Amino acid sequence: MAGGNSNYWEDLRKQARQLENELDLKLVSFSKLCTSYSSSRDGRRGDSFAHSLASSSDTTPLLNNSTQDRMFDTMSVEIEQLLAKLTGVNDKMAEYTSAPGVSSLNAALMHTLQRHRDILQDYTHEYHKTKANFLAFREREDLLGSVRKDIETYKSGSGVNNRRTELFLKEHEHLRNSDRLIDDTISIAMATKENMTSQRGVLKSIQSKVNTLTNRFPAINNLIQRINLRKRRDSLILGGVIGVCTILLLLYAFH
Numbered sequence: 001m002a003g004g005n006s007n008y009w010e011d012l013r014k015q016a017r018q019l020e021n022e023l024d025l026k027l028v029s030f031s032k033l034c035t036s037y038s039s040s041r042d043g044r045r046g047d048s049f050a051h052s053l054a055s056s057s058d059t060t061p062l063l064n065n066s067t068q069d070r071m072f073d074t075m076s077v078e079i080e081q082l083l084a085k086l087t088g089v090n091d092k093m094a095e096y097t098s099a100p101g102v103s104s105l106n107a108a109l110m111h112t113l114q115r116h117r118d119i120l121q122d123y124t125h126e127y128h129k130t131k132a133n134f135l136a137f138r139e140r141e142d143l144l145g146s147v148r149k150d151i152e153t154y155k156s157g158s159g160v161n162n163r164r165t166e167l168f169l170k171e172h173e174h175l176r177n178s179d180r181l182i183d184d185t186i187s188i189a190m191a192t193k194e195n196m197t198s199q200r201g202v203l204k205s206i207q208s209k210v211n212t213l214t215n216r217f218p219a220i221n222n223l224i225q226r227i228n229l230r231k232r233r234d235s236l237i238l239g240g241v242i243g244v245c246t247i248l249l250l251l252y253a254f255h
Contacts, residue, residue: 009109012093016116019086023123026082030075030127034134037068072134079127086120 093116097109 009093009096012089012096013112013116016086016089016093019082019089020116020119020123023079023082023086026075026079027123027126027130030079031130033068033071033075034130034137037072037134037137069138076131083120083124083127086123090116090120 090113093109093113097106097113
C-alpha cells in the first residue's frame with residue numbers, strides 16, 4: 001500500500017513538473033509576443049518577434065497587429081488552462097499529504113508541496129503582470145492611433161472645415177489671453193487693497209497719536225479748531241469772490 005501511495009505521489013510530482021515546464025515555455029513566448037507588439041506598432045511588423053521565436057520555429061511568418069492580437073488571445077487561453085491544471089495537481093498533492101498513512105513523511109511532502117505552490121504563484125503573477133502591461137500598451141496605442149487619425153482627417157479636410165478650425169483656435173487663444181488679463185487685473189486689485197489697508201492702518205495710528213496729543217494738551221486742540229475755522233472762513237470768502245467773478249464774466253459775455 002505504501003509503495004502504491006509513493007507511486008501516486010511521484011506521478012503527481014511528475015505531472016506538476018511537466019505542467020511547470022510547459023508554463024515556463026509559454027510564458028517566455030507570451031512575454032516576447034507582448035514585447036514585440038510595440039515594434040510592430042511602429043511599422044516593423046513583428047520582425048523582432050519572428051527573430052525571438054526563431055529558436056523554436058524557423059518558419060514563423062512576419063506578424064501584423066491583428067495576427068498578434070489573435071495570438072495574444074490564444075496564448076492567454078492556453079496559459080490559463082495550464083494554470084488551472086497545475087492548480088488541480090497541487091490540490092491533489094495537498095489531499096495526499098493529509099491522507100492517513102503518510103504522516104511519517106508529512107514534513108518532507110509538505111516542503112515539496114509548498115515549493116510547487118510557490119512556483120504556481122510565481123507563474124500566475126508573471127502571467128497577470130505581462131497580460132496587464134500588454135493590454136495597457138494596446139489601449140494607449142489605440143488611443144494614439146485615434147488621435148493620429150483625427151489629425152489626418154483634419155489635414156485632409158475641406159477648406160471650410162479648416163477655416164472653422166482656425167477660427168476656433170483663434171477664439172480659444174483669445175479666451176486664454178482674456179483669462180490672463182483677468183488674472184493680472186485681480187492681482188493688481190489685491191495688491192491695491194493690501195496697500196490701502198496698510199495706509200489706513202498708518203492713518204489710524206497718526207489720528208490716534210493726534211487725538212492723544214490734543215487730549216493731553218488742550219491748547220493744541222484749541223489751535224487746531226481755530227485753524228479749521230479760519231480755513232472754512234477763507235473757503236467761504238474765496239467761494240464768494242469766485243461766484244461774483246463768474247457772474248461778471250457771464251454778464252460781459254452776453255453783452
